[in-house]
Amino acid sequence: MCTMIVTQVGIAGCGKGTNGWFELREANVSYDHPFNAPFEHAVNIDFVNEALGPSARVAVELSVEGARTLVAAINAVLERAESGGYLEQPVPAVR
């Protein structure tokens, strides 16, 4: 926790944690020391639901190159989906 380079964004979706699927509400993106990846610093993305406590977390720790590749891939997929007319907002399922 040395750089304090971090930002939080609100998201909607689901993540699968150690106790199964849960609703995601936030993503915390930082460039700081990872817990496990073999780098001094990594792009750490924690998909969380703060209302459910610290354990509601799906974590990834990426190399800088890996993070840039992922961003490009996400954007490319979204562009293809948009150009194909698939990019509707999901309708929440009624339970």
Next chain:
Amino acid sequence: MPGWDEWYREATRKFAHHGYAALSPNLYHRAGHGSPEDVAAKVRAAGGVADEQALGDLAGALQYLRALPASNGKVGVFGTCSGGRHAFLAACRVPGFSAVVDCWGGRVVMAPGELTPKQPVAPIDYTQDLSCPLLGIFGEEDQNPTPAHVAQLEEELKHHGKTYEFHMYAKAGHGFFYHDRPNYRQEQAVDGWRKLFAFLETHLK
């Protein structure tokens, strides 16, 4: 990544093995319950703990240790990474410590743009209030603190006539004591621990 993690708990037992009453206060305990990684990740997302809160917890730990029946009244404070920053800050702001060990504490030197409501003052700006001898252990390949940051802190210590001992290790970067991480450097770590315990022997026993 400091937190109340396994390495820190192992290090605490190492101090005990060397004859010290050792305490590892969990500076993140207010962030909720969970694994140390999950709790530390939550604190990371929140921009760390506020300096004033950490100082309050460290003052409490100091008082607890001094109140132990076997205490000789001397207490040291040790930290690595952001914990090294906390240790230096505590030695400046909390009266009563007899020795401080800062291992590669990042952001002791802070640019104005790095200051936040939680970390409103760069620790280096409190150097004149440092109240005990300081041991600093650093790696010359570290990006935070860089050797330039360490040199800047050393200049400030000299300026205020403080007692300090700095060791800058070659072929070592950030966190070279962490035996479970790729940055571990066996030779430098063994020597660093030896110097650390010699320092504590001088100032705490």
